Amino acid sequence: MKAASRVCLGWALWAAMTASAQAMGPFQVxxxxxxxDPEFLGAIEExxxxxxxxxxGRAGLLPKLSYSYNKGRNHSxxxxxxxxxxxxxxxxxxxxxSTFLLQQPLIDYEAYANYRKGVAQTLFANETFRSKSQELLxxxxxxxxxxxxxxxxxxxARAKKKAYEQQSRQNEHMFRQGEGTRTDILEAESRYELATAEEIQAQDEQDAALRELGALIGQPTVDIDQLxxxxxxxxxxxxxxxxFSTWHEIALANNPVLASQRExxxxxxxxVERNRAGHLPKLNAYASVRKMESESGNTYNQRYDTNTIGIEISLPLYSGGGVSASVRQARSNLSQVEYELEGKTRETLIELRRQFNACQSGVSKLRAYQKALTSAEALVVSTRQSILGGERVNLDALNAEQQLYSTRRDLAQTRYDYLLAWTKLHFYAGTLREQDLAKVDEAFVPRAGAQPIHP
Structure with a gap:
């Protein structure tokens, strides 16, 4: 029996270690x-x-070769x-x-402007993708x-419920002994119900967060034990x-949102230049090889083999004012983009400063909450002892418990806020990489019995 127990214990430990090794941290997610993630996969296609x-855009600057052929039956x-x-x-x-035609633009400012626009659009797509890649992190x-x-x-919340439940039983016992009051019992019951409501709210928030994670990895949801x-x-x-001044310079140079706005x-x-080219002449070189037979009434029963090489120039004179209107429209759009770049720059630098401050103050807040937690734990113990000595009352114990659990909540919130602030600081600076998430991932330690997330 002892041997069997040792075997079972060994299997249990092995299973727990295997599950813990396969559990997923932020980097694995x-x-x-x-x-x-559909949003990221869509960004790849974009x-x-x-x-x-x-x-x-480059195609407009390169030679164009075309071929046309026609054959018909004529009755005239x-x-x-x-x-x-x-x-x-x-x-x-x-x-x-039958005609082969080769054309090569020699002077075509519209084609050149369209090519430069295409280069900028490509760079815009690259920076947009870099931004969405960092957003995924x-x-x-x-x-x-x-x-x-x-x-x-x-x-x-469950710990509070357990503590309040014990306090309520103690108050009922003291009430039956004639040493407590009905008010003490009601106070404990009220705190218990409030803790129940907090637990329900937290469960709803967790369900939403787990479903968001599931959507990222292609699953309906994720179990909290897998994290x-x-x-x-x-x-x-x-x-x-x-x-901050260095972070400011880094953000202006590397932030992908600002870079995409500049593109x-x-x-x-x-x-604007492409539309302005509607007023400018175009010069093309061309060469053609043409074969015709009875193509018109003037060439009836005649066949022509013609090879041609030459240049052609076209100069727009008047197009009803459409070109001028298009130029004005493009200039207004240009002004709009300039204002949007200015707005994005201000917004980015404000967020950069906010996250920088959060990182700096987060360190002090963590130390303060850790000390406050130690004090709150000691306060609960001393308050319970004081109640036994008749120096404190039931409400003092409940308040001490409430302070303890509030401090625990605030400490947990500050830790997560610090990690997010550190990550977002690098995001707004445009330097967030997979290595940064891997560094954050090292702050997470597997719990025993965690279950793996299967891809």
Whole structure:
């Protein structure tokens, strides 16, 4: 029997260690989101489509080769006029034409502006994709920490319920002994019901966060036991660089949203030039090889083989005012994009400062809440002892318990807020990479018995 017990214990430990090793932290969720998140997969296709703009624009500067062929059956009536009267001749004949045409733009400012616009559109697509790639990192960590914080809230509420339930039983016992009051019992029951409501709310919030995570990795939902929790002894990261002015410069140079807006500005600028080219001449070189037989009444029963090389110039004179209107419209759009870039820059720098401050103050808040938690735990113990000595009353115990659980909640919230602030600081600076999420991932320690998330 002892041998069998040892075997069972060994299997249980092995299963727990295996499940713990396969449980997923934020980085593992991110790896699965790369393959399953619809928003990110759509961003990939958006980038791929944007890559073609450069080639589309370049095509306007390259030679164009075309071929046309026609063949038909003609029924016509020719009339000859002379002094003896008109003479008619019916003609039934076949005709055909075959043409190879090669064209090369020599001077075409519209085609050049369209090419430059295509290059800017390609760069815009690349920066937009870089932004959405970094946004995925933030979304993963946001929903992940929301689910864990909700679990902390659930555990906190259940601990409060247990404490209030014990307090209520104690108050009822004291009431029956004639040492307590009905008010003490009602106070404990009221706190118990409030803790129940908090537990229900936290469960709803956790369900929403887990479903968001499931949507990221292509599953209906995720079980909370599959997520690796934050280590109890989590320590804040070193903030490098430590001054905001450097982060300010980094964000202006690297933020993908601002970079994409600058490319959008180039797109609008070259759209103005493309429309302005409607007033300018175009010069093309061309070469053609043409074969014709009876193509018209003038070439009836005649065949022509013609090779041509030359240039052609076209100069627009008047188009009803459409070109001028298009230029004015494009310039207004350009001004709009300039204002949008200015607004995005201000918004980004404000958020950058907010996250920088949150990182700096988060370190102090964590220390303060950790000390407050130690004091709150000691306060609960001393209050219970004081009640036994007749120095404190039931309400003092309930308040001490409430302060303890509120401090635990605030400490948990501050830890998750710090991780998000550190991540978002790098996001707004435009430097958030997979290595940063991997660093955050190291702050999470697997719990025993966690279940794996299967891809």
């Amino acid at each position: 991110y790896e699965q989101a790369l393959r399953n 980038r791929n489509a944007g890559q073609e703009n450069r080639l589309i 009536k020719a009339t000859y006029l002379n002094d003896q009267g008109n003479r008619h001749e019916d003609r039934n004949y076949n005709s055909y034409g 933030v979304r993963v960590l946001t929903h992940y920490t929301q689910a864990l914080f909700a679990q902390d809230q659930i555990d906190n 690796i929790p934050l280590a109890p002894g989590f320590n804040p990261f070193a903030l490098e660089p430590g001054n 959008a500005l180039d797109v609008a600028r070259y759209e």
